[in-house]
Amino acid sequence: MYEVECQSIEPERIKFKGMIEEYFKENGIEYSDSVISKFANFRVGKLPSWLCVWMCKNDEEVVAVIAHELGHWKLNHTMFSFIAVQILTLLQFGGYTLVRNSKDLFQSFGFDTQPVLIGLILFQHTVIPLQHLVSFLLNLVSRAFEFQADAFAKKLGYGAPLRAGLIKLQEENLSAMNTDPWYSAYHYSHPPLVERLAAIDEPDKKTD
Incomplete structure (x- = not known):
């Protein structure tokens, strides 16, 4: 039930x-x-x-949030994310294969054989710097997608309801509304509320 x-x-x-x-x-x-x-x-x-x-x-706020999500679909954000994940997965398998077959790498750590588990551990430690870089780039793309989806909803005429809905969502989640730009760029996949509201209001300011 x-x-x-x-x-x-x-x-x-x-x-x-x-x-x-x-x-x-x-x-x-x-x-x-x-x-x-x-x-x-x-x-x-x-x-x-x-x-x-x-x-x-407020029904309009609900519809505005749905319009935002439809923007992700209309702008092919979901397909892009899916393809990106598949490419990253293939690269991870390829990278692990290179590490697994590298005798010199195992010998440099004191292993005469090439155990699968040790190869996995070595691969995980090897790709940590790359993971930080990839995570940062994916966050930049995700944040750009959020701005585009907000703009899509605003183009449909739901700018004001979306603005109100985002504020209520932020209050419900009890998350920070205005964080340091560098910190949020690295750690957050969604822009802070202040940045999103400014982007929603920006077209109106230009027309004044």
């Missing part, structure tokens, strides 16, 4: 929640109003099959 959670003072009057309930009824899916908070689920370590209609008191 699914549990429907709606963070609103009067969830029974929320249009979006009603749409979800109507969908459940039409398709014969059993559901009930959630009686357990997300914090309680976290404390007990349970993740039930539930549908969380997050902050559903």
Whole structure:
């Protein structure tokens, strides 16, 4: 059974929640109003099959976030990420093969034979510097994709709802809104909230 959670003072009057309930009824899916908070689920370590209609008191914000996700699909971000992961996986297998077959490398560490496990350990330590570089580059690409998806949603006319939705998502996640640019560029796959809001507002400023 699914549990429907709606963070609103009067969830029974929320249009979006009603749409979800109507969908459940039409398709014969059993559901009930959630009686357990997300914090309680976290404390007990349970993740039930539930549908969380997050902050559903504003339908436009929900649609704006969906428009952002559709932007990733429309701009082929998902396909690019999939291809990039496959290429990186092939490179990892190829790199491991080179390390595994390198007698000189094993001998330099005092091994007369070439055990598979030792080869894997040597490969992991060898690629650590490259992993940091690749992770940084992937974060740069991911951040660029987020800006493009935001611009896509704004182009569809959901700039203001997306802005409000991002702020609420940030409040829900309790994450930093304005971090150091260099730190966020290296560690975060998504731009900080302040940068995203500035990018959403930028076209409006240019037209003034």
